[in-house]
Amino acid sequence: MSRNIFDGILTQHTLFVQKETLRHTHQPAKLPHRDNEVSELSFNLVEALKGHIPSNMILYGVTGAGKTAVTRYVCDQLETKGEQIGRLVNPVLVNCRQIDTQYRVLSHIGNALLEAHEQADIPFTGWPTDRVFSELVKRMDSRGGVYVIVLDEIDHLVKKAGDDLLYNLTNLNAELKNARACVIGISNDLKFTDFLDPRVRSRLGQQDIVFNPYNAEQLQDILRERSKEGIAKDAISAGVIELCAALAAQEHGDARCALDLLRVSTEKAEQEGSQTVEQQHVRIAQAQIESDQVTPVITTLPTQQKLVLSAVLLNEKNGLKNFQTGEVYNIYKQACNIVQQQFLTARRVSGIISNLDMLGLITAKTVSRGRYGRSKEINSCIPTNLDPVEIMIKAEPMFSEVFTNKYRVQNKL
DNA sequence: AATCCACAGGAAGCCCGGGAAC
């Protein structure tokens, strides 16, 4: 029998019992250090089980502080309890990072209300938005019950699409006859309500919960809890959990980051054929995660955005730092010439720079230089252990000419 | 106190590709 390349790997000793439990998408049975938040949320949502309308809420907190996990946990329990006592409660979760326009959120909720065997029938485009809205109202009324609409990353939606949607959603109960609805917004940004119409703000923020970041000890508890289920007994050597927790605590207490670190460290140890996860594996994992996060973001950038980023990198390569928009724009135009691309207007490039900032590839801070104008201080902020130029050229081979000395790209003309 | 730089970033509108409805 011929040897299959998977033979060796498949039978290799594994350190995982259940890898799923170490993913941040996994819904654990226990949520350590979030008892207060769970009870605050359920104290409000219990109204749904009584057939009343729960207050609208906003949950604040940095990424990986457990907002989404707590909400999903409470919603699951709520739905189950509702089934037991014969009250129809429908939680609908929407991630507004992917679903980020009014039309898309409404159609997503509308399609989520169908029975499992029915096909999604509100098209992703084509209808007028108000028709999607009235269809949604119709469906909610015909099914009845209480709807809990959870808008995750709501700040992202508001910054992009404004607050019309929130105005409509918080006003749903005026339209509904046979059903009831409440809205729960989840935000990373404490001040996002500044962008809201005052009416929406007062209706939405009836009750707020702030999730404080986890500290290192709390992160350790989370990791221990999950690894008990997910990783083989005694596979983790001393100090590993502590190290993962400490590194994640530096990253503003991000539990997601801590879990990723532990999972990838274990994967690394496994690949090495090691029987235990050591601290060195965590270091390797950390580098790996950084690279895995940044590389696809760069490679999937549209061409024009790649060119703008290249201009930033080129400036940096030439030893400059804190350069301003105009300098980037100049280099960008020359780079466009080299790769024979039409260049865009300064206004658009300014927008692209803001976008690259949001993606975390560069930092762009608006500063005033007095007489010398108001601009941005731009720097790339790609982890130093990565070579962004190499990633860029790999993704877009023709850009290599931009970075070579064959054509000397100069800063000032 | 007035000026003025070098932009920031909002608003409106164009064009395109997707689709629905008639």
Next chain:
DNA sequence: GTTCCCGGGCTTCCTGTGGATT
């Protein structure tokens, strides 16, 4: 087919602005 919608990328035009310089 025609006419209507949505959304993304882009341009054009525009007003606004913090603080060094005059």
